[in-house]
Amino acid sequence: MDNKEAREQQALELRRERLKAESARIIDVANTEPHSALRCIHLLSVAGGATEATYLAIEQRIMTDQDPAGAYHLALLAQSTLDLPIDVRQLVELVIAEGDNQQRLALLKNLPFPPVDAVKAQILASQDSDAIAQMDKYLEANPQGHGSEHMLSSGQSDQIVPLS
Structure with missing residues (x-):
């Protein structure tokens, strides 16, 4: 050596x-x-x-x-x-179970394949109209629920959401 x-x-x-x-x-x-x-x-x-x-x-x-x-x-x-x-x-x-709606929305945006149905159910159950509107807007632009990584590679833009 x-x-x-x-x-x-x-x-x-x-x-x-x-x-x-x-x-x-x-x-x-x-x-x-x-x-x-x-x-x-x-x-x-x-x-x-x-x-x-x-x-x-x-x-x-x-x-x-x-x-x-x-x-x-x-x-x-x-x-x-x-x-x-x-x-x-x-x-x-x-x-999904214990977090707040901002954390749930962040899962939608930041995981490559988030559990859309589970997140959607929790946000809807919260009856938080602002979070529901944000979720609907996000899912309208991304109906498959693929995270931001997918959206960025397909030419759309979004940002990673820090939670702390």
Whole structure:
């Protein structure tokens, strides 16, 4: 191994150790601090990655706290990182069941294939005329309910909606 390869290998090992340490810290926060999912997701983002156990600890924190904002953000993160060891379906179901209408509308816009019927039923049941109007307008432009990613690739424009 030449000098350049040795330096690259050393840098890779240092990065692995840093990620392991950050993962352990995030897991500790998720395991000990109620309602810390958004903080953990932020720490994960700053770290630039984490172990599978880290994602599972955040998911567990979300489910324990029944945290729709954390569920929304972790589900969105899972859309761009397909091999995460989390159950996106249960996160989306939590947002639909426990979230507010803005979060539900954001699911429609930001998931590639959102559960349109479930979101629509919850928004209609809320009798929130503003949210119903927003949903109807969105579904009129996008009757199949494909998320913004699909709309952007087909020439339409929309924006990703942050929730926190």
